[in-house]
Amino acid sequence: xxxxxxxxxxxxxxxxxxxxxxxxxxxxxxxxxxxxxxxxxxxxxxxxxxxxxxxxxxxxxxxxxxxxxxxxxxxxxxxxxxxxxxxxxxxxxxxxxxxxxxxxxxxxxxxxxxxxxxxxxxxxxxxxxxxxxxxxxxxxxxxxxxxxxxxxxxxxxxxxxxxxxxxxxxxxxxxxxxxxxxxxxxxxxxxxxxxxxxxxxxxxxxxxxxxxxxxxxxxxxxxxxxx
DNA sequence: ACCCAGGTGGCCC
DNA sequence: GGGCCACATGGG
Numbered sequence: 001x002x003x004x005x006x007x008x009x010x011x012x013x014x015x016x017x018x019x020x021x022x023x024x025x026x027x028x029x030x031x032x033x034x035x036x037x038x039x040x041x042x043x044x045x046x047x048x049x050x051x052x053x054x055x056x057x058x059x060x061x062x063x064x065x066x067x068x069x070x071x072x073x074x075x076x077x078x079x080x081x082x083x084x085x086x087x088x089x090x091x092x093x094x095x096x097x098x099x100x101x102x103x104x105x106x107x108x109x110x111x112x113x114x115x116x117x118x119x120x121x122x123x124x125x126x127x128x129x130x131x132x133x134x135x136x137x138x139x140x141x142x143x144x145x146x147x148x149x150x151x152x153x154x155x156x157x158x159x160x161x162x163x164x165x166x167x168x169x170x171x172x173x174x175x176x177x178x179x180x181x182x183x184x185x186x187x188x189x190x191x192x193x194x195x196x197x198x199x200x201x202x203x204x205x206x207x208x209x210x211x212x213x214x215x216x217x218x219x220x221x222x223x224x225x226x227x
Numbered sequence: 228a229c230c231c232a233g234g235t236g237g238c239c240c
Numbered sequence: 241g242g243g244c245c246a247c248a249t250g251g252g
Contacts, residue, residue, distance in 0.1 A: 037234040043250060044233090078249040082235085124235050144233050188233055197231070 003172045006154070006206065007179070010186035013205040014193075020185040021134045026102050027059055029135040033127050034086055035077040046076035059100035062091035086122025093120065106136040114140070125162050133180055141169040142184045146191030148227050153195065153212050159226055 023029045028048065035044045050073040051057040056065055071084040098105045106113060110132060117128035125143070132138040143165045151157050157168050173179055194204040201207060 033233085036232090038232060038247090039234085039249075040232040040251070042232095043248095046250090076249060078232090079234090079247045080249080082247055086235090122235065126234065130233080142233085146233065184233090191233080 003156070003169065006150075006156075006209070007173075007183050007186065009205055009209065010190055011182070014186055014189040016182055016185045016189070020181065025057070026106075026135045028057055030090075030102075030131050031057065031062075031087065033130040033135070034090070034122060035074060035083060037079070037083075037122075037127065039078045043076045043078060047074040047080075050074065050076070059091050059094050059102075062087060063095040063100075083122065086120070090120050090122070102135070106138070110136075110138040110140060113138070129166075133177075133184070137177060139170075139175055139177060139180060141166050141173070141180055143169070144184075144188070145227070146187050146195065147184070149197075150187055150190060150195050150206075152227060153199075154206065154210050 021029055021032070023032070031051070032044055032048060035047055048057065051062075054069075054073060056062055056070070056073060062070070065088070067084060067088065070088060071080050074080050074083055074087070077083060094100060094102070094105060113136065114128055114132060117123050117131060118125070123131075129140045129142045132140045133142055143162050147169075148165065151165060151168075152159065157165060160168070169183075173183070190204075190206070194200050195206075199212070201210070201212060204210065
């Protein structure tokens with residue numbers, strides 16, 4: 001089955017808002033990308049709200065804020081001490097190297113930016129790519145746990161690491177920023193609503209395209225080994 | 228009382 | 241290059 005067919009099928013079932021990743025500023029998207037690591041989005045929203053209330057959600061403030069205060073503000077998002085350290089260092093780099101100017105930061109070759117993002121502590125491939133796609137409007141497909149799980153269950157690809165999966169998407173989709181953003185959003189919705197770790201195959205929009213049809217203990221074991 | 232969430236870094240082999 | 245673990249809150 002081809003990727004575009006999956007996309008169209010999902011489009012028929014989920015309404016994705018034009019601005020799926022809620023934000024007032026570009027920086028807010030970058031902060032959200034970091035905070036949402038292995039964390040439910042609802043918890044991230046609380047953290048972001050706290051940061052906004054305290055006037056901290058900008059590069060300058062975050063780079064100067066006292067660590068304990070930052071920890072308290074983002075506490076609801078979990079792993080808060082670790083994330084406070086990441087955010088603090090990240091903001092300081094943006095502030096000192098780019099004078100807090102994200103246009104300057106993003107106005108370069110995509111892969112140069114990606115390499116740089118990956119040097120920051122706490123920014124791995126998925127976080128970097130989320131920032132590039134949603135904050136920087138760069139043509140990079142984001143691979144997350146939902147994406148891996150969906151591909152695995154649909155048997156769309158050979159089992160692969162992040163890079164292989166990303167290439168699979170990028171090679172099989174037209175170069176269209178809107179498509180990249182929407183497709184990732186749709187996969188997240190699928191993952192939240194149906195293709196969960198304990199999946200609800202009965203009403204899944206991809207039911208007819210998927211061989212799993214209810215998950216066996218055997219599949220669960222393979223997933224835990226191979227995802 | 229569990230299980231899970233839009234990962235990452237560090238350590239070990 | 242992989243396998244394991246810590247990191248932590250909040251909702252179902």
